[in-house]
Amino acid sequence: MTTSPIAIKLDARSKELRRLVLRGIAGGRRGHIGSSFSLVEILRVLYDDVLRYDPKNPSWPERDRCILSKGHGCLALYAVLADKGFFPAAELDKFCKRDGILGGHPERHKVPGVEASTGSLGHGMPIGIGMALNARIDKANYRVFVVGSDGESQEGSVWEGALAAAKHNLAELTVLIDYNKQQSYGLVSEVLGLEPILEKWRSFGFAADEVNGHDVAALRDLLQQIPLDPAKPTAIICHTVKGKGIKRCEQDLSWHHKTKVSDEELVVLREGLEEY
Amino acid sequence: MRQTCLNMVYELAKQDPRVVFVGSDLGIGTLKQFKAEMPERFFMEGVSEQSIVSMCAGLALEGKIVYFNTIATFITRRCFEQVAIDCCLHNVPVRLIGSGGGLVYAPLGPTHLATEDIAIFRALPNMTIVAPADANEMRRLMLATVNHPGPIYIRLGKGGDLIVTPDDQQFAIGKTFRFRPGTDAVIFSTGITTRVALDAAASVIGRQVGVVHVPTIKPLDGTAILEYVGHAPVVVTIEEGTVSGGLGSAIAELLLEAGVTPRFRRLGIPDVFPDQYGSQASLLERYEITSTHLSDTIRRLWANS
Numbered sequence: 281m282t283t284s285p286i287a288i289k290l291d292a293r294s295k296e297l298r299r300l301v302l303r304g305i306a307g308g309r310r311g312h313i314g315s316s317f318s319l320v321e322i323l324r325v326l327y328d329d330v331l332r333y334d335p336k337n338p339s340w341p342e343r344d345r346c347i348l349s350k351g352h353g354c355l356a357l358y359a360v361l362a363d364k365g366f367f368p369a370a371e372l373d374k375f376c377k378r379d380g381i382l383g384g385h386p387e388r389h390k391v392p393g394v395e396a397s398t399g400s401l402g403h404g405m406p407i408g409i410g411m412a413l414n415a416r417i418d419k420a421n422y423r424v425f426v427v428g429s430d431g432e433s434q435e436g437s438v439w440e441g442a443l444a445a446a447k448h449n450l451a452e453l454t455v456l457i458d459y460n461k462q463q464s465y466g467l468v469s470e471v472l473g474l475e476p477i478l479e480k481w482r483s484f485g486f487a488a489d490e491v492n493g494h495d496v497a498a499l500r501d502l503l504q505q506i507p508l509d510p511a512k513p514t515a516i517i518c519h520t521v522k523g524k525g526i527k528r529c530e531q532d533l534s535w536h537h538k539t540k541v542s543d544e545e546l547v548v549l550r551e552g553l554e555e556y
Numbered sequence: 557m558r559q560t561c562l563n564m565v566y567e568l569a570k571q572d573p574r575v576v577f578v579g580s581d582l583g584i585g586t587l588k589q590f591k592a593e594m595p596e597r598f599f600m601e602g603v604s605e606q607s608i609v610s611m612c613a614g615l616a617l618e619g620k621i622v623y624f625n626t627i628a629t630f631i632t633r634r635c636f637e638q639v640a641i642d643c644c645l646h647n648v649p650v651r652l653i654g655s656g657g658g659l660v661y662a663p664l665g666p667t668h669l670a671t672e673d674i675a676i677f678r679a680l681p682n683m684t685i686v687a688p689a690d691a692n693e694m695r696r697l698m699l700a701t702v703n704h705p706g707p708i709y710i711r712l713g714k715g716g717d718l719i720v721t722p723d724d725q726q727f728a729i730g731k732t733f734r735f736r737p738g739t740d741a742v743i744f745s746t747g748i749t750t751r752v753a754l755d756a757a758a759s760v761i762g763r764q765v766g767v768v769h770v771p772t773i774k775p776l777d778g779t780a781i782l783e784y785v786g787h788a789p790v791v792v793t794i795e796e797g798t799v800s801g802g803l804g805s806a807i808a809e810l811l812l813e814a815g816v817t818p819r820f821r822r823l824g825i826p827d828v829f830p831d832q833y834g835s836q837a838s839l840l841e842r843y844e845i846t847s848t849h850l851s852d853t854i855r856r857l858w859a860n861s
Contacts (some may be wrong), residue, residue: 379724388617388646396617397645400637406607407642410614417576417596438639440604445610447601 285521288494288528290556292314294320297450298525298553300359300372301524306546308376310539311384314523314530315429316355319492320459322347322518323360325499331421331425335365338392344422345411347396349404350429350458351385353539357394366393402435404428405455409445412452425438426455431463434472439484442513446485451507454514455486456494460522464536481515493518526552557713558655560691564698564721565623566590569597572702576707577632578612580605580626609635612650613642621649621702627661628711630656632677634704643707644682650707657687657711657747658796659830659839666829671710675801677709678774684729687747690719693771696727704729705844713748714836720751721769732777734784738766741790741854744781746770746803752840755847756854760776763856782814791818792856794850796840798825818859823850 290298297320305311326346327333333343348357355375362369367381374380381390385399396407408426415422430440445453459477461468468474481488487509491502499518508514522536523529526549538545562577566587569575577590578599591598601608605626612622624631631639631652643650654670661668677683684706686696690713701708708729725733732744735754740763745753750769757765768784770777785791791811793804804822811817825843832842840846 352814396614397641400641402606403610403638403642406610407614407617410611410616411618412614413599413611414615414618414620418618437604437606440607441610443604444601444607497764 283492283495285492285494285519287525288492290525291496294324294496295525295553295556297356297359297363300362300369302546302549303369304355304358304372304375304382304555305541305549307373309433309541312374312537314349314460314462314535315537316351317524317526317529318520318522319353319427319458320359320524320535321357321494321496321499322456322458323356325496326502327360327364328424328499330503333393335393338366342422343421344425345395345408346425346427347398347404347408348386348427350401350427350432353429353458354382354384354386357386357518358391358439361391361393367391376526401429401432402437405438405445406441408453409450411440412450413448415452424453426448426453428455428457430457430459430461430468430474433457433474442481442484442486449511450513451510454506454515454516456518458520459517460520462522462525462533462536466533478517481517485512486515487512488515488517490517490519494524505524525556527556528552557691557694557715558718559715560694561653561698561710561712562625563571564695566700567595568698569806572621574621575614575702576620576622578608578622578624580608580630589805605630605635606638609638609650610642613638613646613648616644616648616650621651623651623653624660625653625655626658626670628673629668631709632670632673635678639707640680644680647682647706649705651701651710653710653712654709654755655712657713658710659836660687660714662836663833665833669830671825671830672798672801673709673711674773674795674797674803675805678801678806680749682706683774684708684772685711685721686729686772688771689721689747689750689769690717692719692723693727694727697729697771700727711747716753717748718794720754720772730772730777731776732780732784733771734766735768735769736765736767739786739788741792741858742766742768742785742788743850744770744774744791744793744807745801746766749796749845752845752847752850753794755815756850759847759851760854763858770803773803773806776810778810781807781810782816785811785816789818789861790854792821792823792850792853792857794845796825796845797824798827800827819861821853821857823853
């Protein structure tokens, strides 16, 4: 990585997607702000440059499946799906509201474009493995992408799934880890460390690489090379910054999840994003 | 019963390309023929039940009908969240086949005794729970599982269980079966305890004890159960599982909410972890899940009414 994740400047599109995230936060007055902001470029590149899909036909059989396994980062996914036309952006104004379809964690039967209901961690990858095995049985050409988190990688089921994906040489599967190095209580390295994370994935039988998770060009370049090995599942460690795009959030762990977001805090968030 | 169940998965898979089998770490040679003939739909995925249940849900979300077999406790206890969210919230056709329902694994101790499986799965929306009485009913049940929507928990008995269901049984998921008429008392049973119930009813001389077999515990066949209870003064339930939340609880809830209040008892495992080894039969004896205790219970209830 030539530029550090913290030093990356945001272009107009990255800022616009973050404005949509803030629209959701304003709608629900709550949300996993930091966890969503670290994800934006990963999802942006997937949906802009990598995935095959049709927003007008979300269940198109040949689409690539993309599961947000770190379901708490759903505001970033909602922003991208709204931007792509899966549903009107006005839904963001009803985030977590009783008459809304967008909850604090994404649900497949409510949100067009959401492949799996996630929120409890460690489910997305093995669900994705099932979908990828189905592609193999049916000789279908779709690929499966699972976006997980570092905190999530503390769940045992992630590593059970990793064993299975490697056993099946599941090159149809790509796992992206949003490695923002923070979790709710504090630094991942202090709560339950994952290093050496790249070597772990490799030792579990994945072709693994790492990338600056906010560098759109670098993400695009790496994702265009998948599968990194035609006989192995791929893992991509995306080095990111929790709260990327608002300095105040980047520097303060308490922005992991906020409830009762006030008018004043919304102003601070919006100004912080525009100043970035 | 397990053999019949797995053989049926093989038969169903031959006829329907949507059928997939998944095991954890089952005995050597399990479904050998299935594996040989349809290797792309046979999976043995190791001691990793949590990710296996999610994987099954992933396959089912894509249109497969997935039969997953492992020991009942590993499905119900260890994977509860995967079952709840990945199978039930998504409401997908995953068939969870639990080996050793109830007290089957008596010699192996409480880590392997599926005593509360029915109770905890009853709390899951979209879940269907079935406990057939014998291998013949298992065969009929398995045919009905193919196109049933949503997840199903199939509770297996020990194997070699006495055949008690009639050959002309018109099996349907969600349906109860009166195997013996009688209105002086009615016994509701499920799984292998239906044999116990039939023995108990036959041993009562002079009064008519009905036996209703409830192979589907969820969804409960409420209308038929209330009809079979009618004005019977005594109702007793019997099951090879905890009395907290199982079949007996389900029927008690149904009766009370319908304003039907016969003299009522639930027979089953009390609120304890079984504290002996031995055999399934000896544990059934220890917790008085026997025809003698059942008929005595009915007589006592008559005497006190």
